[in-house]
Amino acid sequence: MTTDTAVVTAQTWTGAAARAEELHRAYGRGGAAVRALRGVSVAFAPGTFTAVMGPSGSGKTTLLHCLAGMDRPTGGTVWWGGTEVSRLPERRLAELRRSRVGFVFQAFNLMPAMTVAQNVELPGRLAGERPDRARVLDALARVGLAGRERHRPGQLSGGQQQRVAIARALVARPEVLFADEPTGALDRATGHDILDLLRAGVDHDGQTCVMVTHDPVAAGYADRVLLLADGLLVDDLVRPTAAQVGERLSQLGG
Template identity: 85%
Template sequence: MAEMTKDFATGPAALARDLHRDYGRGGAAVRALRGVSVDFAPGTFTAVMGPSGSGKTTLLHCLAGIDRPTRGSVFWGGVEVSRLPERRLAQLRRSRVGFVFQAFNLMPAMTVAQNVELPGRLAGERPDRERVREALARVGLAGRERHRPGQLSGGQQQRVAIARALVCRPQVLFADEPTGALDRTTGHEVLDLLRSGVDQEGQTCVMVTHDPVAAAYADRVLLLADGVLVEELSRPTAARVGELLSRMGG
């Protein structure tokens, strides 16, 4: 495990090489990804966009080790994680990667602190209370440790979900439509939080979004269509992203 951690510090924070993902078999098979290759440099923010069914969430799940590619490779640093046994992959994912879902995925009967601790507890680890407090403070929820999700706004619940992803101090944070269930003002607050993690902590963030305004927070935008990477846009603005999506019909 120590060797894996060391390798993580070399090269791109994450990368995919000739990534394919098929669902089903034979004539009924759906080809969600068709040979995607892409690098994510350390300390960068990338937005992944495309029409519905373009493969953007599948790409994110494969990059994060949640799903396995049919063929091709995924690397975190110098480690080819797409070929790791499930147990070793889970160990590395818990210590080096964070994932934020659109639906928050919080346990309503647990306190905020318990929700943040949950991934570690499921892995059989003793909770580090100081680390939990630090993660909650970083997302602006200091002092809310004993609240339950139902006592929080939607934006605050998403902040808890981000704190849960940050508690292991991940080098790469993957986010799947993190503002999709939020109003625009609260969404901007969450995006500011993701952006500050890149700028102040040197984190790498990869975010799937359908919103050109959200994509404008990123350093670059990747556009997918029919499982293929079709365009890359650096220094995006909402207007430029909107134009590209309109051309693609998405």
């Protein structure tokens, strides 16, 4: 399921599409504070597919949100290419996030009253940008939804709705695509279609994809699997099989 694309190890920083250095994230204060991340350092090479896994409460979703600029770390830094984004003012961060990264949610997060095309255009419209119709149609064609631009989400299957969400993330042609359990709400066959789509973006378009998943089979599509436990990075597996991932997760209590 993976290619021979070279993958970066956790200690390789030069030229990374995204990286985190000594990342900490705590919620609450004092003795009641929950330390979701405790000094995680990791880098993602351009054109690679990484799965992030771990037991419930391990910090994997927090790591993804911090990497994507959707949550602020309490300590450490986040970089997109050569730009440190963890301390940018919110407006500047939002501008960069729209142009540099895409995000796909498990629950699709589509607006039911809008057409497929309008949903794909929405982030740009909220930013005050004029929609580029050609880009929208191209993004929909790339995810296999050409001709569906006038449909509404309720007229589509769950897998098709997730394709709309991916098209929305791809329309700005981001360097890095972050996906939080993108197949979690889908049946297995439809989930494989979505994973094939994410894999194709890496193999054919040189995109960098970072995906949180709980499914070892989904992780088998990745070049690399990061394992977190108790807010720490505890393993970094290169092209493991689903069985190897499952065995390692069981050792962590996942």
